[in-house]
Amino acid sequence: EVQLVxxxxxxxxxxxSLRLSCAASGFTFSSYEMNWVRQAPGKGLEWVSYISSSxxxxxxxDSVKGRFTISRDNAKNSLxxxxxxxxxxxxxVYYCARVRSFVGAFDxxxxxxxxxxxx
Amino acid sequence: EIVMTQSPATLSVSPGERATLSCRAxxxxxxxxxxxxxxxxxxxxxxxxxxxxxxxxxPARFSGSGSGTEFTLTISSxxxxxxxxxxxxxYNNWPTTFGGGTKVEIK
Numbered sequence: 001e002v003q004l005v006x007x008x009x010x011x012x013x014x015x016x017s018l019r020l021s022c023a024a025s026g027f028t029f030s031s032y033e034m035n036w037v038r039q040a041p042g043k044g045l046e047w048v049s050y051i052s053s054s055x056x057x058x059x060x061x062d063s064v065k066g067r068f069t070i071s072r073d074n075a076k077n078s079l080x081x082x083x084x085x086x087x088x089x090x091x092x093v094y095y096c097a098r099v100r101s102f103v104g105a106f107d108x109x110x111x112x113x114x115x116x117x118x119x
Numbered sequence: 120e121i122v123m124t125q126s127p128a129t130l131s132v133s134p135g136e137r138a139t140l141s142c143r144a145x146x147x148x149x150x151x152x153x154x155x156x157x158x159x160x161x162x163x164x165x166x167x168x169x170x171x172x173x174x175x176x177x178p179a180r181f182s183g184s185g186s187g188t189e190f191t192l193t194i195s196s197x198x199x200x201x202x203x204x205x206x207x208x209x210y211n212n213w214p215t216t217f218g219g220g221t222k223v224e225i226k
Binding site for chain 2: 045046103105107111
């Protein structure tokens with residue numbers, strides 16, 4: 001079964017750090033581009049970051065640029081999001097999402113992990 | 120950044136009726152437009168990509184149309200499981216952007 005499972009969320013104080021992980025299974029992870037997308041409570045979807053299949057191309061939303069770092073380990077079938085200097089407005093469910101080959105749409109999503117930034 | 124505007128924000132429909140959701144882009148995105156369905160407490164699910172191609176396993180009652188800046192998602196006969204929030208997304212330009220969503224609720 002094709003699956004993405006996020007972990008690493010939790011409660012963190014403003015200014016703190018957190019590292020999210022996304023474990024992939026059921027497909028050849030190294031062949032797919034990946035993204036992080038977040039959703040604040042009661043709000044819509046916001047794209048956060050993109051990484052190419054090899055890791056050579058990376059993009060960030062302006063809202064997280066300079067604070068978040070996306071990475072991947074194809075040998076471990078895993079995607080990561082290092083989040084530093086966290087703010088209250090970063091509070092959200094964070095989803096990892098796979099890019100459908102040759103299309104660009106996000107065809108597989110994880111169940112999400114909640115990040116709460118609060119003192 | 121391309122702004123995606125969805126309308127209406129909420130759509131009240133009776134089961135069995137047709138639902139028409141709109142999505143407008145602030146500039147042309149060609150046919151690089153996707154639709155997602157999200158139910159409470161669940162991750163989004165891809166319904167449509169390429170503006171009109173149904174994703175794997177999506178019932179034929181879901182159809183997408185449009186190109187350029189105007190797009191439509193039509194649900195031909197609403198089933199109980201279709202009541203949810205629907206988002207459009209453009210992936211023609213970085214950053215990829217989502218619309219604010221349309222909530223389809225039971226009338």
